[in-house]
Amino acid sequence: MDNLPQELVDHISSYLGTEDLKQTLIVLPAFQVAAEKYSGVFSDFELNKGTARRFVNTFGGRRLGYLQHLTFRxxxxxxDEKVDWEAHPDGHPVRNFEEDLREADESFTDQIKFFFSIxxxxxxxxxSEKAHGKVKLTLxxxxxxxxxxxxxIQRAYVSWRAHLLEPESLPNPTSVYALRIENGMKVSFDIEYGPESLRKIDLRMMVDLSNKFPxxxxxxxxxxxxEWLDCNEDYRQRSITKxxxxxxxxSRHDFARILDVAHELSMQS
Known part of the structure; x- marks a missing residue:
């Protein structure tokens, strides 16, 4: 058994179900490697600040090759702070000011930087352990x-986009081969919104992120x-949700400009 090549152990393990793979974990190190590979336990991971250390400890080695899909929200x-409406005759709790938008951009950027750094x-x-992987990423x-x-309700429908600041400062992860960007929540055509509000992103971010994955x-x-929520019959609701x-x-102009820059860089390389 000790002399079985890893390729043969992998071939045997590929026919085993999850419960049988659990039984082979302690047979030999070669069977442990195969069990981890074919069990699917390490195929998906949702990265956040609470799971970051576990992510590094789990996939900072051969298990990176088992990771297929990584998600980040x-x-x-x-x-959620209490508002004294009488103290805000300018309607501050209703409106989005430049400071609010800048803070949102900074928070958004900090989280993207955190993801890339981890x-x-x-x-x-x-x-360092000569391990590599090919990962599909969903942001x-x-x-x-x-x-x-x-x-x-106005604060739930914000037309201003979230911007990624200083994208050139991000590192260049090599394991990501596919990137998918999805809405952070389900879009509803109903005016009744929940406690979670969806924020739009500047379209150029698609290009900025793509450039960071070689x-x-x-x-x-x-x-x-x-973008099509202004179908309500009530004109006040159309004004709020449009x-x-x-x-x-x-956002379209930003996207067009960064595409031109990317095209020029590709022509020079």
């Missing part, structure tokens, strides 16, 4: 918790849908 700071740390450890657009008892072979983007033209235009 983003939530900007909640609006993945890069894991890859550096795995590389979810940011959401925000809103206390409906203290904030008006081995990226596929990009899928499944966002939007909330996606305003100026932020959409700015």
């Amino acid at each position: 983003i939530a900007i700071p909640a609006l 993945v890069k740390e894991m890859e550096d450890i795995a590389r 979810y657009t940011p959401t925000r918790y809103i206390d409906r008892e203290n904030y008006s 081995n990226l072979a596929a990009l899928h983007c499944s966002i939007g849908g909330d 996606d305003w033209a100026a932020p959409r235009r700015d």
Whole structure:
């Protein structure tokens, strides 16, 4: 048994079910490796600040080769503080000011930087053990918790986009070969929204992120849908829920500019 080649052990283990693979974990180290590979236990992982150390410890080695799908969700700071409406004759709890938008961008960027730094740390450890992997990554657009008892419905429908600041400072993870960007929550055409609010992203982020993954072979983007919420018969609800033209235009222009830059860089290389 000790002399069985790993390829043969892998072939045997590939025919075993999950319960049988559990039984082979303690037979030999070669069977443990095969059991981890074919059990599917290490095929999916949701990365967040609470699971970051476990992620690095688990996949900073041969198990990186077992990881198939990695997910990451983003939530900007909640609006859940008590509001003294009489102290805000300017309607501050209703409106989004420049400071609010900047704080949202900074929070969004900090979480993206955290994700990239953890993945890069894991890859550096795995590389030192001559391990590698091919991972499909799903990034979810940011959401925000809103206390409906203290904030008006306008704060749930924000046309301004979340921006990724200084994308050039991000490291370049090599294990990601497919990127998918999805809405952070289900888009509903009903005016009755829940405590979670969906935040839109600047479209250029798709290109900025793609440029940071040198081995990226596929990009899928499944966002939007909330742009068409102005179908309500009540004109006040249409005004609140509609996606305003100026932020959409700015986002399209940002996307076009970064595409031109990416094209010029590709022509120079």
